[in-house]
Amino acid sequence: MLLHDTMNDAVADVAADLSGLAAASRRQGLSIRRRRRALSTVGAAAAATVLVAGTWTMLPGESEPEDTIRTDNPAAAVTAPLSGDTAPITDRGVAAALADTIVDVADGTVTRFQGDVYGIDGNLDEALGALLFLPATGTGPAGQVMINLQPLNVVGKPPYACEAEFMTDCAVRTLPSGDILRTYHDNGDTEFGADSQRAVAELLSPVRRLRIVVFALNTNPWDKGAYRDRAVLDIEQLIEIAKRPWWSRTELPREYVNAGSQLEDFS
């Protein structure tokens, strides 16, 4: 009994859904390409660290960053998903996590990272991360994207509705998970100018006792007076970012915490 024949017999009735495989691989491959392009204008060290933070990269120390691998060596092109391990949240980690999720949903480049983590009496309570995102298409300046991770009680008790006047095009729906998703636009903010536009996705999670607010502007707060015709991320993209299951006020995937510690262009 030859091993070759035995192996063939073992998988003889196994077949792939080739159409589905081609389509899914293409989608996933496009996401990988977007991440590479987004890192092309970031400093080399930051590029390596955000690559490490990416959903499809190796853990630190286990492989060279993908961009440094010789392209004629296919055996070295290796990536892997997040491990599932977490670490206490850091300001830099939030920025790294936000950057990675943005380049996963949109084509463009990320710069000027910011973040903060604060609490009361030594207990981590809230966290935020921000950066500038320049879409690959369109004209105008980069726009700020920010995420806030807060206790749910800052918005009071349910029901959560579209009540405030500044919430235009507001919609509220309950997700299968029980989380509530509230989206809206907030234009002409007095802080950013009459031509400013802000797209907002707010996820309210009773189970996690967590409020996630992600918004994108059509302008750079440090370069006031220049605007794009729309926010740099749309509502659907912001929803994808807010829905990442690992957002928390107190911890992040370890890969992002590690990557954030080496992030350049952080202030």
Added chain:
Amino acid sequence: MTDLLDGPVTPIRRPETFEEFVFATGDRMFRTAVLLTGDRHAAEDLVQSAYAQAFSRWRLVSRAESPTAYTRAILTRLFLSDRRRKRVSEVPLLPGAESPASDGDPAIRLSLLEALRTLPSLDRAVLVLRYFQDLPVAEVAIQTGLSETACRTRASRALARLRHHFPDLADRA
């Protein structure tokens, strides 16, 4: 579709599109992944990740001497790196219902996959590449990151372990 791109033979014609490449090579790549992982769902994830990597570099991959070998190398390294990190229990593979029935013995099919799962991941990869993909030792060494000597040693040791379950198992006719 005739698989013009698999194996060590110089390809007669290159795939014109990524989709054509997947249709030409996908079944065999998937079966390789099933032998490596012993689990259909894990194999689906593995083969999709490998093709995604290939697509992300399609301009390079499509011009490689063997796009199939390139993608198979990615698949192997993904499997090996994933096995180093994960500590999840494996789900036994159920006989597939999507393709014409095989004439093979169901008891043998289930037992071989179980037997392969008892092997260290690197030994398993060496056996699958050497005896399912029929790759030369030098090629197996490149794809696994081992020396040729280490490949031969691991193959010999792994075969000896499989013979506990299949005493008549031979590597060559």
